[in-house]
Amino acid sequence: MRILFVGDIVGSCGRRCVRELVPELRSRLAADVVVANAENAAAGLGVTERTARELFDAGCDVLTLGNHAFRRPESYDFLDSEERIVRPANFPRGSPGRGHAVVAVGEERLAVLNLCGTVFLEAARSPFAEVDSLIAQLRDQGVRHLLVDFHAEATSEKVAFGWYVDGRVSACLGTHTHVQTADERVLPAGTAYITDVGMTGGRGGVIGVRREPALERFLRMTYARFEPTDEDPWLHGVLVETKGDGRARSIERVAAPLAT
Amino acid sequence: MRILFVGDIVGSCGRRCVRELVPELRSRLAADVVVANAENAAAGLGVTERTARELFDAGCDVLTLGNHAFRRPESYDFLDSEERIVRPANFPRGSPGRGHAVVAVGEERLAVLNLCGTVFLEAARSPFAEVDSLIAQLRDQGVRHLLVDFHAEATSEKVAFGWYVDGRVSACLGTHTHVQTADERVLPAGTAYITDVGMTGGRGGVIGVRREPALERFLRMTYARFEPTDEDPWLHGVLVETKGDGRARSIERVAAPLAT
Amino acid sequence: MRILFVGDIVGSCGRRCVRELVPELRSRLAADVVVANAENAAAGLGVTERTARELFDAGCDVLTLGNHAFRRPESYDFLDSEERIVRPANFPRGSPGRGHAVVAVGEERLAVLNLCGTVFLEAARSPFAEVDSLIAQLRDQGVRHLLVDFHAEATSEKVAFGWYVDGRVSACLGTHTHVQTADERVLPAGTAYITDVGMTGGRGGVIGVRREPALERFLRMTYARFEPTDEDPWLHGVLVETKGDGRARSIERVAAPLAT
Amino acid sequence: MRILFVGDIVGSCGRRCVRELVPELRSRLAADVVVANAENAAAGLGVTERTARELFDAGCDVLTLGNHAFRRPESYDFLDSEERIVRPANFPRGSPGRGHAVVAVGEERLAVLNLCGTVFLEAARSPFAEVDSLIAQLRDQGVRHLLVDFHAEATSEKVAFGWYVDGRVSACLGTHTHVQTADERVLPAGTAYITDVGMTGGRGGVIGVRREPALERFLRMTYARFEPTDEDPWLHGVLVETKGDGRARSIERVAAPLAT
Ligand SMILES: [Fe+2]
Ligand SMILES: [Fe+2]
Ligand SMILES: [Fe+2]
Ligand SMILES: [Fe+2]
Ligand SMILES: [Fe+2]
Ligand SMILES: [Fe+2]
Ligand SMILES: [Fe+2]
Numbered sequence A, B, C, D: 001m002r003i004l005f006v007g008d009i010v011g012s013c014g015r016r017c018v019r020e021l022v023p024e025l026r027s028r029l030a031a032d033v034v035v036a037n038a039e040n041a042a043a044g045l046g047v048t049e050r051t052a053r054e055l056f057d058a059g060c061d062v063l064t065l066g067n068h069a070f071r072r073p074e075s076y077d078f079l080d081s082e083e084r085i086v087r088p089a090n091f092p093r094g095s096p097g098r099g100h101a102v103v104a105v106g107e108e109r110l111a112v113l114n115l116c117g118t119v120f121l122e123a124a125r126s127p128f129a130e131v132d133s134l135i136a137q138l139r140d141q142g143v144r145h146l147l148v149d150f151h152a153e154a155t156s157e158k159v160a161f162g163w164y165v166d167g168r169v170s171a172c173l174g175t176h177t178h179v180q181t182a183d184e185r186v187l188p189a190g191t192a193y194i195t196d197v198g199m200t201g202g203r204g205g206v207i208g209v210r211r212e213p214a215l216e217r218f219l220r221m222t223y224a225r226f227e228p229t230d231e232d233p234w235l236h237g238v239l240v241e242t243k244g245d246g247r248a249r250s251i252e253r254v255a256a257p258l259a260t
């Protein structure tokens, strides 16, 4: 199975990258399925039904979220009803949405799990204990291909988590920092790993938002409203190929500028 | 000099406490001057010209701020022009407002300094180095009475700061946590100290905001809008008495419910 | 039932306060049971079997811990075997020790729960969800008197937690900040509450440790070894009185200097 | 000028990478000067005179540090006397060591600046204000080639800092996360930039330390001693080429395994 994973899509610029680049990438990379992180899809903060549908229409099969999952109360009903969008599984039980999705990919099934780190970020339960119970549950259902979007800040937590799930999931892909790392590889027991896949949006900003307000906060500590930037749009992601038993064969980085 | 210091005033409920209680307290406690923390005066976040004027009119002589000082861009001009309101002195040079004020109190002068801690909070410069230069500058001007509003989260930083300025300022009064502490005392070298003076607003909420949205965030991690509560309004503060040389004679806690 | 709760005991100075003051306080306050936080008992960091036994011998019936619970690997077996010492219940399942204890107090039983906050601190599960299941379990066992040591940093989390358990536990007592707060009261539904009971140790230091190394870190950021101070020893705690149904009748602060 | 910058050297494994790989890389890449981050050189925490000398002997011309700069009091005199090692310039004035070094590279001079971020990390002054005054000072001295090791956690702060110094320094190279990022490029105004150059040490661990204790802390929250790992050693760094005016011509990532 060939899986294209697209990193945090930021605002309208990021959505445009998806609309214009995903169909071509899907075909050029012979991807069987596309998973994308949409936690910043709606004006940089959270996702709405409209922006999610735009991403599905552009060819995304499953959407993941992160610490901004619940940023838009108007989306809670949508998170409850739409099975192809997942928010961190270790967020509180009883909160909107679900923590994993299982989709058919050809003859196979792919489970997409979303988990949030707890170093510098918040969750309701440790992602380490949570992933154990999710893996057990999905194995019971006979699902062999599992992809984890591990949405976390600290490299220590992400690298440790990769080792922890190595051999138990097909891919452990980090998101949240919005900067692609260069450490992609298949770990010894067969899990495709990268600390962060990077962001889809304007590279000319500060991790997706306009430079001026971002700098104003650092320089003056004044309250400048953050907005997604349109400058220098790129799609960042990875392509993971798995074998029939669910183990990863390869992982390669994707970094594609939007011709402008 | 008898100084009444009023802790973080939260929203309209907090401002009502000030309007209705400060005149009476001022007279009952024979306060010569009233200083109040206004960082939450405008709907719980920051201060505006209108809310500041309401507090001046109610008898506050000087207002201090904190980490929410710059939450309202519409107030920046006011912070620049009004000399009786101060924001953390260790915020960036060139940002709106100023870090200390000197007011006449009878024949004497009182300097009010605002500084922000850096443990779990942000500032541009260490409050420890900053207070040294401010004290030197004010001593040069012959000011003998110095009051520091030390706006900080961690008790370790607040207690350490108290020891650091002991004997060099008249009072080092903690703000920010919105819960009054019971450790008020005059330190050995003559500085009146309390870790936190507490909040002025609805005790029936969660440090001044309505219980429901606060609990919703902890229980569900969903995005509930915080609003000041009106339930069970109290004014919290301290009364500090200084001697002619600027040293503190006494500090006592003030906790006054608003008769409702 | 009259419960004396003693706040974070810091090092040998704190243990001496317990040895010399608890017997007298127990009798003067007619306490039926003594619970104490021992997370800093062993040289300021964690607890050992020897220091715990010293505290039991001095009249403590149950000991609680906090974020420093696992600081001393040599104590893990002791935490497993000694039923009168509890560490945060929301620490990982399978880690040393247990999260609650039930002790006989006259004809009654008292459950002591330890929970750790997650704002600025770490735990494996949300204390809010965790306390629900613990309360249900203890109610099933017919235990009517429940005391929670809520070990947390942020006042927002502590106040919210108090409201959350109001009417469901006899007392919700905050620890960790080492500074006693002045907000003790019985909440409307019957839970005795205080944001922090304060520390038992040298008030002449910085929340229990010697001033010099603490200041050195703030002033120079150099690596100074923290040690408990012996200067100006005090015991801080609260006395909670409960009714037969487990509800609180009263809570009052205790602050006792060690005559030196 | 061709500058090889080597990322955080962790423990004896990292030092061995430097000893065995730097001479070869220096020659193969035709590097004129080698700068390396040594904040983890001594058993993973801080640096000592002995480990620093080992790195100088292996061909490093200048060493930088970071948040662990002051972890070893026995090194303070060495930091004061050795001009080729720098600690964050925005650490407190009067603390050991210095914040920048100027070395001769052929006919030219290269200034190496070390600055520490303040998001999730601590410093005494904002790196943004600090870098302005350092740049001004070095320009006054006629130094055209400036390299900043910006030791920071948050990608937002690092990317913003890069934009802030673009055109004013030759290179702004991120360190601290120990994972190399894939975003190296010359920014529009001529500054070579990368969010993080990555680590030099065992890739088989968790950002340089052994897997088992790292996982134990995440899984059980128990106190396991961290030690550098020897497993799968790699050197990570970047090669920056500058032009005569100090602007960057190119930046390329270096990732070299130690043949074992
Ligand atoms: Fe995120
Ligand atoms: Fe994101
Ligand atoms: Fe505040
Ligand atoms: Fe406040
Ligand atoms: Fe603690
Ligand atoms: Fe403690
Ligand atoms: Fe570091």
Ligand SMILES: [Fe+2]
Pocket (backbone or CB within 6 Å): D008, D039, D040, D066, D176, D177, D178
């Ligand atoms: Fe490092």
